Amino acid sequence: MQGKVVALLVISVLLHTQAFCADVVGSAADAVMEPPLAVENILQVALSLFAVVVLIGVIAWFFRRFGRMNSAICGELRVVGGISIGQRERVVVIQVGEEQLLVGVTPGRVQTLHVLTKNIAEQSATSTAGHETFAVRLAAAMHKKAPK
DSSP, rough: HHHHHHHHHHHHHHHHHHHHHHHHHHHHHHHSSOOOHHHHHHHHHHHHHHHHHHHHHHHHHHHHHTTTOOOGGGTTEEEEEEOOOOOSSSSEEEETTTTTEEEEEEEEEEEEEEEESOOOOOHHHHTTSSSSSSSHHHHHHHHSSSSO
16 A cells, blocks of 8 residues: 555656656747847846946945944044155155154155154145145136136
């Protein structure tokens, strides 16, 4: 009796498997017959590419917006100005709190050149009082050449 039940179960499983395989092969054959440049396929690819580009944009925005959460000193440390003195060498003024440092930067080394006693921002405000800045000259030149 048990042998007959097991045999019936095996036969029913084989029949269901055969029917399932026939359905899969039939649907695969239908998919192969569909033209590859159908409007639905092109639309699906275009929407998928658009979704990927939007996802990359959202991730970039997220990292730009929330990427600087790790350092509390970021507000106290800033670059005041700098100048290139060679192909890969720079002299930079860095402000740390109330103190300003003149730093030499090369590809292999960063070295403090001088600790400034008077802040550069105070000095530049007094020294540029008699001279026009580049921004002022550029705005004046643009207004002169603007079509009327």
